[in-house]
Amino acid sequence: MSASCGPLDTLIKKFTNRDQGRRKAAELRLLTAIESTQRGLTASPSSKQDILDAVSELEDIGRCTVTTGSDLSATWRLLYTTEKETLFILKNAGWLGKEAGEVFQVIDVENGSLNNVITFQPNGFFIVDSSLDVVGEQRTEFKFRGAKVKLGNRPFSLPPFGQGWFDTVYLGRSLRVAKDIRGDTLVVERDGPPKSFL
Template identity: 55%
Template sequence: MATSTLLFPTTPSSSLSSTPHSPPFPISANPRRLRQAPSSAAAAFRFLRPREAVRAKSDLLSLISDQERGLRTQRDPSKRAEIVVAIEALAAAAKGSVTTGPPLSATWRMLWTTEKEQLFIIKNAPFFGTEAGDVLQVIDVEKGTLNNVITFPPSGVFFVRSSIEAEPPQRINFKFTSAVLRGSNWEIPLPPFGKGWFESVYLDEDIRVVKDIRGDYLVVDRAPYSWKE
């Protein structure tokens, strides 16, 4: 995640289109509504276009709901294209919003991604006698830190520490500083291996949508817990 979509950056790609797209299928008469953002996050959300954002968010969450965090999408190019259209519509609804401030600080849990290396780990973990649990991005804007985490319940974890620097309105530059593979009573340090950037093209009190340096996409929600080393 940023092991996530961000562990293996290569070359930059172009920004998302700012032109809204039509949704890929009819919208429910009662789309899921955004809860009122907390006052501390008001500045981050003030540019959102509420109607467009609600519709695009509902479309996106519906499209990824059965995709097994992206494993099924790898085998279905047409579904991937539909999801990208929904992401671009959501990004267009959030154009001009600042997503690099305090509301970015959270433990974010992966819902869906196109990042191949991460999906490879999720898919093949059973061959190593384990199973991938939550995949996380843990961001602290004030401290300038990012941890990319893959958990292997009950006690295994692989995480990569990074330093980050905000480049408003939506870009975060990061540099990996160290990595650790840890079990219940052992730990293997690994060398850092890269740097890059990602853009949170949409952020609200529920979810965040990311495009990274390689053109990969990531959709995360706010985890109901805070991950700590």
């Protein structure tokens, strides 16, 4: 959260509706910009700039708001990412004899958990399980606990391999935008309450 945010700024953001029209327009602008990018796989330089501009506007709207409360808990479906590992798996799932399906981020703030899930058709998955700690009004830290991959009949486990943080710079009713420790951007939509894919 910006250092220029004070208690009064936060209260004004919480109780005013003055940004509703701007919020809806910026959300629509972002959704339009990412629509034909295949979750980021085919984003052109011009679409990347349009996405960056829309994200910046939503980030400004989200400034001085708390985005790490209970509203963050959900199953979030991926719409767009710049995260190279996710895009690599989506692009190359065919090497595994599978077709990439939906991608989810499952956050449960109360239970301190974060699961990143890439599904494979018809019934496979790659799940990275992490602990989650709220450390600020927009920042959460995570630490990987392990991973599971299922490509056939049984899942197999992989060791944990990292930690980091992400800021939820914008949190709407159905749309969330996050930026992480590596400078990647994530755009996801609410897909329901937290659920298990195991």
